[in-house]
Amino acid sequence: MPFLIFAFAFLILPTLNIIIGSFQDATGAFTLENISQLSQPIVLSAYLTSIELSLVTAVAGGLFGFLIAYAIVLGGLPRWLQSAVITFSGVASNFAGVPLAFAFISTLGRLGLVSVLLKSVFGIDIYQAGFSLYNFLGLSLTYIYFQIPLMILIITPALEGLRSEWREAAENLGATPLVYWQRVALPILLPNLLATMVLLFGNAFGAYATAYALTGGTINLVTILIGNQITGDVLNNPGLGNSLSLGMIVIMALSIGGYTLLGQRTSRWIK
Numbered sequence: 001m002p003f004l005i006f007a008f009a010f011l012i013l014p015t016l017n018i019i020i021g022s023f024q025d026a027t028g029a030f031t032l033e034n035i036s037q038l039s040q041p042i043v044l045s046a047y048l049t050s051i052e053l054s055l056v057t058a059v060a061g062g063l064f065g066f067l068i069a070y071a072i073v074l075g076g077l078p079r080w081l082q083s084a085v086i087t088f089s090g091v092a093s094n095f096a097g098v099p100l101a102f103a104f105i106s107t108l109g110r111l112g113l114v115s116v117l118l119k120s121v122f123g124i125d126i127y128q129a130g131f132s133l134y135n136f137l138g139l140s141l142t143y144i145y146f147q148i149p150l151m152i153l154i155i156t157p158a159l160e161g162l163r164s165e166w167r168e169a170a171e172n173l174g175a176t177p178l179v180y181w182q183r184v185a186l187p188i189l190l191p192n193l194l195a196t197m198v199l200l201f202g203n204a205f206g207a208y209a210t211a212y213a214l215t216g217g218t219i220n221l222v223t224i225l226i227g228n229q230i231t232g233d234v235l236n237n238p239g240l241g242n243s244l245s246l247g248m249i250v251i252m253a254l255s256i257g258g259y260t261l262l263g264q265r266t267s268r269w270i271k
Contacts, residue, residue: 021242034243046222050205057143058200065151073159089149096146101213104142108133134215142214147200158192195262202255222248
């Protein structure tokens with residue numbers, strides 16, 4: 001009951017408030033103007049940029065996270081190293097917002113530790129070469145930092161669920177390790193891999209504080225656009241902010257639905 005009350009107060013009620021506010025004007029009267037404004041070029045561009053950023057970081061974080069998880073689970077590494085990586089992943093997956101932006105500025109900013117070290121020791125000026133921490137590429141690297149640990153945490157149990165008798169049966173039938181992964185392991189893991197990447201997509205799509213603190217709102221993301229509409233002095237339009245949030249809710253609901261369906265398919269394989 002306490003959990004249901006908490007969920008109702010901080011999840012269901014705000015969602016209902018957003019849905020109702022999407023169809024109200026400043027006086028509280030019914031209107032479709034807020035929904036129609038979603039077709040504006042700046043709004044469509046914000047959704048497109050957010051989706052692109054989420055896809056890039058979900059795929060990159062998913063692939064690197066899977067390789068790291070494979071190394072610590074099936075790579076024959078010491079057990080203490082696996083525990084250390086899992087523990088670090090639990091911390092790093094929740095390290096976001098302003099602290100993460102500050103950490104990357106201190107590391108890869110123009111006067112960051114790595115940037116200065118590369119320039120002074122190796123004569124490599126990454127900013128002169130075209131790199132910037134404050135554009136789409138830099139923001140993607142920042143997001144990948146917390147996407148990889150999340151992937152490790154979620155995919156590790158799936159890798160541990162691969163039964164040794166499956167590999168032994170495949171080897172007895174003459175399968176090479178490559179054939180085993182192509183015909184047995186990868187088909188079993190694929191739904192879980194896709195489901196986790198869907199979850200990573202939703203994780204990046206809803207991020208706000210990291211992007212705002214790092215770029216100052218120069219990248220047109222839907223979360224930043226919502227913040228401008230709700231709290232801004234010039235672009236203040238709560239109705240449009242609610243409709244933008246409603247669009248995010250729809251996309252997040254589709255992501256959660258896809259994650260659930262793929263997760264159910266994986267559980268059938270494991271059983």
